[in-house]
Amino acid sequence: MLSQVLTVAQMRAAEQDLIAAGTSVEALMEKAGHGAGAYVHRISAGRSVAVLCGPGNNGGDGYVIARHLADRGVAVQVFAPLPPGTAAAAAARAAFGGTIHEGIPGDLPHGEVFVDCLFGSGLTRALPDDLHALLVRLAARHHRRVAVDLPSGVESDSGLPLNSALPTYDLTISLGAWKHAHFAMPAAAMMGALRLIDIGCGAVPGVPHVLARPYLRAPAADAHKYRRGLLAIVGGAMPGAALLAARAAAHAGAGYLRLIAGAEPDGIPADLVVVRADPGEALEDGRVAAVLIGPGLGRDEAARVRFASVVRCGLPTVVDADALMILHPAPGVGPGMIFTPHEGELAALERAYGLPGIGHKRERAVALAAASGAVIVAKGADSLIAGPDGRLLLAPRASSWLSVAGSGDVLAGIIASRLAVTRDPWTAAAEGLWLHGEAAARAGAAFSATGLADCVAPALGSLL
């Protein structure tokens, strides 16, 4: 329930449910403000705090936070360019009783922590110039910046900034539930670390969730290599990418890896079995649990023939890279498969399936999943997973060092390995994407794709 991601309308409905069940808006604001205030208190470590309060209930949270800090002896100043416009915010302001700077002051303090409670989910349009300037100036005069619920000026449902030159934050404290902006670019990049305050919202059926740490098990006591999963990687014109995917797959759980080579690979690792046969024949082995095709495949006629052989075998398949660019809707293409497009490949798939390609990334991925029957792992700085049944998982921000050539091949190898183990596309996509992010966190800075692949086993080990 605490992993659910809500739109503004769903958040309002969830709050209305709480109010209907007997909790007042003031009580919800108190809970939210106390939770957020505790984080700000910890960050301030006793040093001065400036809270910018807007006219709505986000501003109301700000007054509760200010009171929480003042009660603990923190020097806190409130900036309130507009008077409270809701009863709950007015009551919270009255209860604060400390220094409030009204209007737009000329002189602003320098201090340790700035708390942005100007606007939250009620933002309906770009900030007017005077409020925008006040926000930017206050943010610039403080070392640490905290956004409450959302950075002001960010649209909650889209993650789009409605003003240019908005501040960035060290911490964003979401209230009640996650919002889409917390996971969508470009907003997610402005927010710093993310924390959530539980105010008791119930589970909303059918909404997206945040990708969670999976539960994995070591192989069963009586496991053998085939039972753990035989993954066949269908290579093509450029063998390096398939070898990289294989290196990652080897560390992600599959018991046996077989490369059905196209071009002759150099430097084959000793633990990789290379088969030089037509994929159609090679995949007839009834022990193959899953297939990966795409990394280094090429896009020529030979690539199309190899892809057609994979489709005919009807096995659970990860379709990546070049294979996504030559793919067309056909019997056997989609159901039981995982497509792993980056933005360019997503656009190509939308053209292939006659989709308009409009709306939020999450809506485009859900539409492609429904049209194709495949599980879609839409990659990028805001990766997500969409299922043909409409399910959606949003990945927490991963290391930006993943923006290195070959990290997509590593992801494809990990997901394919999990597919060989689990035989379930949805589970494999979720486990694989999580392992990729965790491997990147362990790889540190400036890693190569090979270095990333070598961190997959420790990432997996951390889940056992």
Ligand SMILES: NC(=O)C1=CN([C@@H]2O[C@H](COP(=O)(O)OP(=O)(O)OC[C@H]3O[C@@H](n4cnc5c(N)ncnc54)[C@H](OP(=O)(O)O)[C@@H]3O)[C@@H](O)[C@H]2O)[C@@H](O)CC1
């Ligand atoms: N409800 C609950 O139970 C709980 C809610 N909680 C908190 O409430 C927040 C949502 O509160 P909210 O709906 O009052 O919205 P908020 O973002 O404070 O401001 C909206 C006001 O600003 C105005 N306005 C909008 N855009 C503008 C602009 N660009 N420039 C100028 N004005 C603009 C708009 O009026 P308008 O002019 O559009 O009619 C309206 O007056 C949420 O983020 C969370 O922090 C928590 O306490 C938990 C319990």
Ligand SMILES: Nc1ncnc2c1ncn2[C@@H]1O[C@H](COP(=O)(O)OP(=O)(O)O)[C@@H](O)[C@H]1O
């Ligand atoms: N800035 C970023 N932050 C987080 N993850 C990123 C970022 N840039 C790229 N990635 C991830 O790295 C991988 C890149 O894959 P892809 O675009 O296919 O690259 P390649 O083809 O070079 O392997 C994807 O999993 C993507 O989600």
Ligand SMILES: [K+]
């Ligand atoms: K805010």
